[in-house]
Amino acid sequence: MTYINYRIVIKVIGLLIFIMGIFLMIPSLTAAFYEDIVLLPFVKSSALCLTAGVILYMIKVPVKDIRKREGYLIVALGWIILCLLGSMPYLFEEGLDVSLTDAIFESTSGLTTTGATIFDDIESINPAILLWRSMTQWIGGMGIIVFTIAIFPILGIGGVELFVAEAPGPTASKIHPQIKEVAKRLWYIYLGLTASLIFILHYLSGLPAFDAINHALTTMSTGGFSTKNDSIAHYNSAWVEYPIMLFMVLAGTNYTILYFLFKGKFQKLWSSDELKFYLLVLFMCILTGSMVLFGLDYYGLEESFRKAGFQVISLLTTTGYVTADYTSWTPGLELMFFFLLFTGACAGSTSGGIKMIRHLVFFKTSLIELKRILHPRGFMRLKIDGEVPQSRITMHILVFLLFYLIIFAIGVLLISFSLPEIADPFKTAVGAVATSLGNVGPSIGSLGPVDNFADLNQMTKVILSLLMVIGRLELFTVIIIFTPYFWRVK
Amino acid sequence: MNIVIAGSGEVGFHLAQLLVNDGQSVTLIDSDDEILSHAADQLDVRIIRGDVTSTRILENAGLALAKLFIAVTTSQSTNLLACILAKKMGVQKTVARISNPEFLDNDQKTYFKGIGVDHLLSPRWLAAKEVLRLIKRVSATDIFEFEEGKISIIGFTADQSSPIAHKTFEEFYNQYSDQHFRVFAVLRGHQTFIPQKTDRIMPSDHIYLSTDLKDFQEVNSFVGKTLKKVRNIMIIGDTAVAKDTAKILDDNFDVKVVIKSERVCKIFIRDLKDAAIIKGDPSKTDVLVEEGLEHMDAFIAMTDNSETNILTSLMAEELGVYKTIALVDNPAYTHLSQKIGIDTIIDKKLLAANNIFRYVRKGKIEAIASFHGVDAEIIEYIVHEDNKLVRKALGEINFPEGAIIAGVIRGSKGVIPDASLQLQIDDKVIVFMLPVAIKKVESLFK
Numbered sequence: 001m002t003y004i005n006y007r008i009v010i011k012v013i014g015l016l017i018f019i020m021g022i023f024l025m026i027p028s029l030t031a032a033f034y035e036d037i038v039l040l041p042f043v044k045s046s047a048l049c050l051t052a053g054v055i056l057y058m059i060k061v062p063v064k065d066i067r068k069r070e071g072y073l074i075v076a077l078g079w080i081i082l083c084l085l086g087s088m089p090y091l092f093e094e095g096l097d098v099s100l101t102d103a104i105f106e107s108t109s110g111l112t113t114t115g116a117t118i119f120d121d122i123e124s125i126n127p128a129i130l131l132w133r134s135m136t137q138w139i140g141g142m143g144i145i146v147f148t149i150a151i152f153p154i155l156g157i158g159g160v161e162l163f164v165a166e167a168p169g170p171t172a173s174k175i176h177p178q179i180k181e182v183a184k185r186l187w188y189i190y191l192g193l194t195a196s197l198i199f200i201l202h203y204l205s206g207l208p209a210f211d212a213i214n215h216a217l218t219t220m221s222t223g224g225f226s227t228k229n230d231s232i233a234h235y236n237s238a239w240v241e242y243p244i245m246l247f248m249v250l251a252g253t254n255y256t257i258l259y260f261l262f263k264g265k266f267q268k269l270w271s272s273d274e275l276k277f278y279l280l281v282l283f284m285c286i287l288t289g290s291m292v293l294f295g296l297d298y299y300g301l302e303e304s305f306r307k308a309g310f311q312v313i314s315l316l317t318t319t320g321y322v323t324a325d326y327t328s329w330t331p332g333l334e335l336m337f338f339f340l341l342f343t344g345a346c347a348g349s350t351s352g353g354i355k356m357i358r359h360l361v362f363f364k365t366s367l368i369e370l371k372r373i374l375h376p377r378g379f380m381r382l383k384i385d386g387e388v389p390q391s392r393i394t395m396h397i398l399v400f401l402l403f404y405l406i407i408f409a410i411g412v413l414l415i416s417f418s419l420p421e422i423a424d425p426f427k428t429a430v431g432a433v434a435t436s437l438g439n440v441g442p443s444i445g446s447l448g449p450v451d452n453f454a455d456l457n458q459m460t461k462v463i464l465s466l467l468m469v470i471g472r473l474e475l476f477t478v479i480i481i482f483t484p485y486f487w488r489v490k
Numbered sequence: 491m492n493i494v495i496a497g498s499g500e501v502g503f504h505l506a507q508l509l510v511n512d513g514q515s516v517t518l519i520d521s522d523d524e525i526l527s528h529a530a531d532q533l534d535v536r537i538i539r540g541d542v543t544s545t546r547i548l549e550n551a552g553l554a555l556a557k558l559f560i561a562v563t564t565s566q567s568t569n570l571l572a573c574i575l576a577k578k579m580g581v582q583k584t585v586a587r588i589s590n591p592e593f594l595d596n597d598q599k600t601y602f603k604g605i606g607v608d609h610l611l612s613p614r615w616l617a618a619k620e621v622l623r624l625i626k627r628v629s630a631t632d633i634f635e636f637e638e639g640k641i642s643i644i645g646f647t648a649d650q651s652s653p654i655a656h657k658t659f660e661e662f663y664n665q666y667s668d669q670h671f672r673v674f675a676v677l678r679g680h681q682t683f684i685p686q687k688t689d690r691i692m693p694s695d696h697i698y699l700s701t702d703l704k705d706f707q708e709v710n711s712f713v714g715k716t717l718k719k720v721r722n723i724m725i726i727g728d729t730a731v732a733k734d735t736a737k738i739l740d741d742n743f744d745v746k747v748v749i750k751s752e753r754v755c756k757i758f759i760r761d762l763k764d765a766a767i768i769k770g771d772p773s774k775t776d777v778l779v780e781e782g783l784e785h786m787d788a789f790i791a792m793t794d795n796s797e798t799n800i801l802t803s804l805m806a807e808e809l810g811v812y813k814t815i816a817l818v819d820n821p822a823y824t825h826l827s828q829k830i831g832i833d834t835i836i837d838k839k840l841l842a843a844n845n846i847f848r849y850v851r852k853g854k855i856e857a858i859a860s861f862h863g864v865d866a867e868i869i870e871y872i873v874h875e876d877n878k879l880v881r882k883a884l885g886e887i888n889f890p891e892g893a894i895i896a897g898v899i900r901g902s903k904g905v906i907p908d909a910s911l912q913l914q915i916d917d918k919v920i921v922f923m924l925p926v927a928i929k930k931v932e933s934l935f936k
Contacts, residue, residue, distance in 0.1 A: 160534050177492070177515035177536040387539075390523055 003489055007061045009073050012162075014056025015152065016078045016144060020085055021049030023139055027089070027128040033210075037128050041092030049085055069486060071161030075145060076478050079166075079469055082144060083108040089132050096125065101458040108465040109453075110136030111144075112472035113352060115224025115320035115441030118454045118461070122229050127210060133225045134217040140472070141221025141251075141350035142190045150183035165477045175259050186255050189262065190350075194220045197247045205239045219244055222251050222351045224320025224441040231449070232310070233323045241306055241323060245313050249282070252317035252345025273385050278346050278356045285312040285340065292333055315340040318352040320441020322449035338444050341434040342404075352439025352471055354404055360384070361397045403475050408433055411467050418459040422446050432456075436464040437471040491515065492556040493850070494581070496542035496572050497563035498525050500821065501587060501613065503533075504843035505562065509850065510534055513929065517551045520563075542572045545579065554580045560846060562587040570607060577606030584608050585846055591615035591734055611845055614731035617838035618738045621815055624834055625720055625739065625788055636870060636920055640904035641897035643868065643920075645698045648691055660687045670906045671701040674896045674922045675866065682866050682924060684894050700896040700920065702904030720787040720813065722746070726772035726802060727792035728754040731817065731838060735790060736765050743788075746781060748772040773798050775805060788813040796820055800835070866924045868896065871935040873917045879934065885909030890934065892927035896920045 024046035031037040066074070086107035090098050098106070102118045109116045110133055117133075119125060139147070145166040160179050176182045194216050201212035211227055218225045228234035232241060250258065257275055260268040269275060289308030293299055299307055307324045314321045315337055326337045344353020361382065368380045381388045411433035419425050427445030432453075435443040442449040453461065470478045480486055491514050495502050498520035506516050506529065516535040519542050520526050526537040540547035542563060553559060559576035561569035566588045573584035584607050588594075591612045593602065602610060634643040648655050654662050659673060676685050677696040691697065725736050726748040736747050736758070745765040749755050755769050770777040772793060783789065789806035791799035796818040803816040815834045823835055873879055879887060884895065884907055898905045899918040905911065913919065923931050 160530075174536040177517045177534070179534050181515070390527070 003487075004069050004073065005061075005063055005065060005067075007059055008064060008066055009070050009077070010056050011059050011061050012066070012074045012148075013078045013081060014053050014059070016053075016074075016082060016148060017049050017085065018053025018057060019144060019148060019151075020082055021046045021053055023135060024049055024089070024132075026135065027132040030128045030131055030210075034127050037126060038093070039128075041089045042128060042132070044092050045085070045088035048088065066161050068161055071165045072477055072480055072486070075162060075165035076469075076473065076481050078145065079111070079473060083111050083465070083469060086111055086136050089129060093126070093129055096129065099458070101461050102454075105453065105461040105465050106133070107136060108468050109441075110134075110223065110225060111140035112439050112468040113137050113141050113221045113223040113318070113350065114436060114439045114468045114471075115218070116435065116443075116447075116453045116464070117225065118452060120452060120454055122227060130214060130227050131210075134214040134223070134227070137221040137223025137225055138194070138217040141223060142187060146183045146186060149180055150187050166473065175256055185259060189255055189258050190220060193247065193250060193258075197243065200243045201240065205235075205237065205243060207235070207240065215244065216247075219247050219319065219321075220251050220350065222248065222317050222319040222345070222349070222439075224314070224318075226321060231323070232321045236323075238302075238306060241310050244321065245310055248313045248317045248319050248321075251319070252278070252313075252349050252351045254346040254348040256348055257346070271385055274346050274357045274360060277360045281343065281356065281359075282313065282316060285316065285336065288336065289333060292330065296330060298329065311337065312340065315440060315442070316343050317345045317349075318438055318440045320435075322442055325448060325450050327444055327448035334444055338431065338434065341431070341438045341440050341443070344438060354401065354438070357384070358397045358400060361389075361394060362401055365394060365398070400475060403479065404437070407467070407470065407475065408437060411437065411463065414463050415460055418457060418463065422455070432460070432464060433467060436467040439468060439471050491558065492552060493517070493558045493560065494519065494548075494551045494553055494556045494576070496520075496559070496561040496569070497587075498522070498529050498537075499562070499564065500819075500839040501562040501842045501846075502560075503529055504821065504840055505560065505846050506533055506535055508843060508847040511925070512847075512851070514850075517556075519547060519551055543568055543575060545575060548572070548576060548579055557582045558585070558850060559583070560585040562842070562846070566590065570602075573607045574605055585849065586610055587842060588612050589614065589730070591618075609846075609849055611842060611849075613838040613842035614729075614734050616841045616845055617731050617817065617836055618734040620836055620841060621735050621790055622738050624815060624836075625723065625743070625813065634868070636897065637899050637904075637918065640899045640902070641700055641702055641906075641920055643698060643700050643896060645696060647696045648693060652691075652693070654691050655693045656690060658688055658690050659685050662691065663687075669701070670703060671699045672896065672906050673697055673699045674894045684892065684922070684924070698922075700906060702897065702906050722782075722786045723788045723790065724748065724778070724781065724783060724786045724806075725790045725792060726778070727794070727799075727817075729792055729794050729817075732790075732792040733758055733761060735792060736762055740765050746786075748778065748781060772802065778802070778805075779809075783811065784809040786811050788815070790815045790817075792817045794819075796823060866922060867928060868920060868922050869931075871919050871921060873913050873915055873919060873935070875915055879913045879919075880915060882912065883909065884911050884913070890923075890927040890930035893921055893923035893931045896922045 024042055028039050028042045031039055084104060084107070087103035090096055090103035090106055091100065098118070106118055115137065122130070143166045145162050149163060163179055163183065174182055175185055197216035197219055198212050201207045201215060202209055207215070214227045226232065226234070232244060254272070254274060257269060257272055286305070286309045289312055290305040293304035293308050294301055298304065310321070310323045311326050327334050342354055343359065344355040345351035347355045347357045361384065364382050368382060371380060372378060382394055412429050415429040415433055416425065419429055422428055424445040428447055431443030431445045432447050435441060435447070447453060453464070493509055493514050494517045495506055496519045498506070498518045502518060502520070506518055509516050510533050516533070517538060518526065518529050518535050519538045519540065521539065521541060523539060526539055529535060530537045538547060538551050542548070542561065553576055559573060559581040561572040561584070563569055569586040569588065573586045577584050586607050588610050589612060591614070592598065593610055594612060594615060599610065636643070654665070662673070673685055675698040676683055678692060721744055723739055723743045724746045725732050728749050728751055732747065736745050739745050740763055746768060747758060747762070747765055748768045748770055749758060750771050752769060755767055758767050768781055770781070772778060783806055786806070789803060789811045791802045793799055799816040799818060800823065803814040806814050815836060818835050818837050819839070821837055821840055823837070889895070895907050897920040898907050898911065898913065899920070900914065921931055
């Protein structure tokens with residue numbers, strides 16, 4: 001008897017592939033509005049996914065239990081498989097002429113909401129492919145597994161295991177007793193915010209409908225794919241930038257908090273330490289940025305605030321839109337933006353990276369350790385939201401931070417070996433790994449906001465893609481599979 | 491249905507498990523972190539840490555929207571207080587676990603209802619009642635009547651000497667083809683199953699059949715050896731549940747209670763009418779033998795130590811006591827009972843959880859019955875107009891696996907169904923179902 005229930009793993013992955021197939025049909029709708037759209041790439045990809053999905057789903061499963069091991073395996077394998085399958089439209093679209101690695105990189109960068117692209121000239125690509133790019137981010141933002149749990153009644157407790165593996169925030173607060181209902185509510189909020197942003201961008205900011213839809217999809221998922229070569233800078237309009245800034249901040253907020261916000265329970269907002277910390281960090285960075293920009297006479301007062309604000313919010317929430325090339329500002333600011341690649345927004349949001357709650361726990365724990373030096377007999381415990389979290393959680397978070405740094409270091413080492421002849425190789429390697437692991441998008445060095453990832457070699461792209469998946473699933477879900485304990489009964 | 495359970499101990503956890511499997515939304519409140527995270531790991535529930543009598547905590551648990559509040563902490567007064575608060579905060583129904591069975595008296599019950607506690611249950615009283623049922627079953631057979639006996643369900647144990655032992659069910663039916671009955675379930679070991687025609691009846695199988703006959707004497711001949719009449723019962727243990735059991739058995743049987751502590755002896759003697767009370771250490775064999783253990787018809791071990799209970803019961807079994815019952819505190823032990831030779835192991839906490847679960851489900855269905863040790867339900871449904879079941883013969887209906895129609899009540903007559911029977915609107919259908927089939931059957935009759 002095998003210890004892991006492989007049949008259920010295959011069955012659920014089949015279901016995920018099937019859902020991917022359904023999503024793959026949607027870009028075909030653009031054919032109704034644009035000429036010259038060849039439907040074949042999407043029809044082919046969708047048909048392949050649907051067939052494969054159905055075949056895998058038909059597998060007979062005598063025991064329907066999804067326990068921890070099956071949960072992690074489904075999520076990790078499922079994500080990797082979906083990243084591979086998401087690349088099909090790019091490969092099948094004849095005008096694009098991309099290599100397999102490039103297609104996979106683009107697909108992974110989309111699903112993990114990173115937003116790094118290998119396309120030189122985005123504006124020349126047909127709308128169906130562009131919509132698919134944005135959709136991959138939107139699907140990956142809230143998570144395809146959370147979506148599956150919301151729609152299909154996945155087997156009770158099994159759903160919880162999957163949910164935790166895909167959206168592994170350190171604090172699990174359920175806004176409804178049943179995981180299915182939690183997933184539904186999260187998707188309602190996500191859908192509602194996306195729809196509002198489409199409305200605002202189209203009617204208030206005056207963007208064409210297609211642009212509004214694409215940018216709303218990639219804003220709410222904190223993805224950062226744009227349909228323009230110059231990203232949001234293309235519009236050069238405060239009317240576009242301010243709404244997007246606001247919605248990036250919302251997308252980076254814990255969805256549990258947003259849920260309470262919509263329910264009108266405002267006191268819950270102020271009792272959240274993470275939210276306060278998140279807003280404080282945002283405020284401090286924007287203040288620093290705008291003061292430097294204004295002080296050094298880059299822009300006027302309003303523009304300094306807007307440019308600094310947009311860039312800070314975009315990087316901190318791991319979205320990755322740009323309205324200005326921050327690498328061309330002073331080195332001090334470039335360094336600050338490099339550090340922002342590591343922050344991440346709130347846990348339980350669509351953002352990537354380390355996330356605020358972990359920084360907060362680390363910060364508070366450090367303060368307590370300092371206090372202990374002065375009061376050796378003092379009894380001190382970490383408190384979050386006025387309550388003492390389980391001591392396990394503190395340890396878990398500290399280990400996460402260490403792992404993050406170790407993976408970062410290994411990644412940088414690997415990339416520096418594989419990097420082609422490129423200007424500023426060290427900066428580029430460090431930036432590329434940080435931005436991939438944090439699911440941000442733009443980076444520093446030769447991969448700044450105005451550059452793209454096209455010139456990297458295949459090896460580098462594969463490593464970066466893997467880092468993106470590891471980062472999106474918050475390290476442990478992927479790493480745990482590579483531990484020997486996972487495969488042993490002991 | 492939103493249900494809030496206060497207290498995530500053995501009762502709360504087991505109950506939450508039953509309710510979650512039934513598709514309910516469950517929120518668990520407890521003050522112990524470890525117990526809570528265990529629950530959250532195993533079940534799809536929301537957990538809230540804190541004092542169950544704090545209105546802030548109750549509010550967080552979403553009580554205003556909940557249909558049912560169930561307080562099952564170990565403290566009786568906490569449970570009652572929590573229920574009263576919950577009722578005031580807008581929950582529709584409240585259930586409290588209590589320890590003192592006196593609260594269950596009818597006039598007390600109305601009083602509690604007045605202050606907001608709708609249903610009370612006492613695990614130890616449930617255990618005592620269960621023991622009574624089990625003892626009565628030894629000397630008779632299990633009988634449940636539906637609609638004043640229009641359909642009766644009879645359970646009996648086929649002995650080695652039974653005329654039907656080792657026969658297949660087909661042979662069994664042929665032998666008694668003039669009688670109206672249908673075997674719908676067999677309890678073998680701790681496993682319950684629905685028998686096929688080709689299955690063989692094994693000695694010591696407990697067999698359940700349904701019949702439309704008012705007085706089905708034939709069943710006594712199935713059993714085999716003449717039924718033993720239970721008279722003398724020995725109960726051991728210093729616990730409250732031992733006292734309640736002694737009290738409930740006192741009227742109909744000769745009860746002897748062995749108690750270790752003198753203090754407890756005094757309480758027992760005050761509360762019991764006729765029972766003989768012996769002061770002695772029940773874990774010592776010679777004490778029990780001296781008090782005539784081998785002449786007992788039944789032995790009930792109810793000390794506060796599960797292991798002592800199991801071991802003394804085994805010893806009683808060894809000495810030839812006809813019926814042995816051991817009280818345990820660990821649900822894992824309940825599965826052991828038949829394997830190691832004790833007749834019955836009962837866990838009062840599981841009993842309590844099952845009892846509340848039945849109470850929760852009762853609203854939806856006509857009648858419900860359950861048998862000890864049988865992990866299944868017998869539920870009566872009414873056939874409605876838009877049911878898929880009407881206008882088709884039973885043989886053609888794709889009835890869920892793990893469920894079987896035990897009987898049908900049509901007007902004033904009971905019918906034992908065969909494949910050709912066609913259900914009609916307003917028929918009352920008695921369905922036996924294993925846990926796996928409950929949801930499917932429920933949707934069938936919705």
